[in-house]
Amino acid sequence: MGLTITEKILARAAGRGAVEPGDILRVKVDLVMGHDVTLPLSILELGRMGAARVFDAGKVVAVSDHFAPASNVKAAEQIKAVRDFARDQGLVHHFEPGCGQSGVCHALLPEEGLILPGYVVVGADSHTTTYGALGAFGTGMGSTDIAAAMALGETWLRVPQSLRLYYHGQPGRWICGKDLILHTLGRLSVAGAIYKAMEFCGPVIEKLAMSDRFTMCNMAVEAGAKNGIIAPDATTEEYLKGRVTGAYEPLTSDSDACYAVTYDFDCQDLEPQVAFPFSPDNVRPVQDAAAVAIDAVIIGSCTNGRLEDLRVAGEILRGRKVARGVRLIVIPATQRTYLEALKEGLLEVFAEAGAAVGTPTCGPCFGGHMGLLAAGERAVSTTNRNFVGRMGHPESQVYLASPAVAAASAVLGRIAHPEEVAD
């Protein structure tokens, strides 16, 4: 019996030849990540564990991205705790806005070349699944688990069953990774992949750009998955070129690997997708949302704040204005993306359209700062969750969509199909 890519990565990290779903393994971790919301708790627990040093100062990454730049004094204290920890431990990789390269962790780490195919990455953030787009095993954990991984350089994992998600057909012009993953969530539900690996494959995935692959693996956790993963190929290699120095061996699934379920997705006539409040699996085609008037549009986050996302939004917003009564907030996910968007003239397009363009931060995505919603307000957002109160008041509403739908909606003041606006 063959192995899936996820099983191969975990077997290797556990020093075993083969593993089966259900096996509980002790695995070595290649990278451990925490941010300004979760890391302060990890730091506290590390102290209580009696661990004076982290296992490897080059493999523990600290990112201040959620409340940074500090939104209030308590947040400033948290960010300082992360900064002090990074300094005291001599961490090689510490990122904070205003201190050179920085940004939303899951956009930043791959961009900085810190994620290699075959890696086991654990992060104190649920969207650590993002790194599967590079053929790595990435999974989220809580602060105490992460503290243990920082102390020991290993963690325990149960080998997940794998789901094979196969995408075929010729998607239309406006269909991107966000539409594919929202469509998938609509079918699987938010509990459809609990404890499982979601392996995305098929001709549509093979043609997909890295940015779209990141989006899909990012939201695998929205189906409850342990990890999302895509086999490395020429696109992956192209992305890694110039970013990573170390050698890596790309792993792929065997042709006789065992899957719990195979799902088939025909993308031929897929319309842009929108997740209605209050769940990422409450998904319908954009046409069903066309009557929904909105107050705010947010473009950014670890899901859709990459340069490719901003280019799509820029294409729609170029020479147009944000509708009266609507506010548009654009937040490039990283400093590098911000700079590239600046050089390409995209930030000018957004500013001309009337948008507020922000410093890279998670900000509004988790209801932290930088554009929260008041009671009764409705937003279209390119982020990943639309739970009750996620982006502000419990009586506000969030519709999740692609950057193209978000930009078109900002122009028309209601949820819109990109073709209603674009040339």
Next chain:
Amino acid sequence: MKRLRGKAWRVGDNVDTDQIIAGRYLSLTDPEELGRHCFEGSYPHLAGGFGKGDIIVAGENFGCGSSREHAVIALKALGASCVIARSFARIFFRNCVNLGLLPLECPSGVAGIEAGDELSIDPAEGKVLNLTRGLAFHFGPWPPFLEEILAAGDLTTYVRRQLSQV
């Protein structure tokens, strides 16, 4: 692991960690403060009347979404002694084990417990007793490795012992 006793509070399916503790409170670190905002906006009646030792009884996928450990800290500070659910989201399940809040996967129990029922739980026996209705439910054993963490009380204690042996 000692016996637990408390009143049941029902919540629905797919209760996410944003509902347990909202993002805007994640710059708080004091457990008591986090506990005061637990279920704010989502289950306000529960936030008001919850007693020490009371028990959350949930549907599918409890604790989905964000990995925030603050959710478990807030539940503990609220007074919860354990959570019984049809199923758990995996990060939340780990966080519960790691912080010593018992996560009991017990679909039959969830079906046979109403809000306000008085429950008694014997973790060692794997038994939930509904004292109000005279019903008993069983939950499966945890994997041996998890038993070790639960027996230590929490993951921090478990790792501290491990490190001190090196």
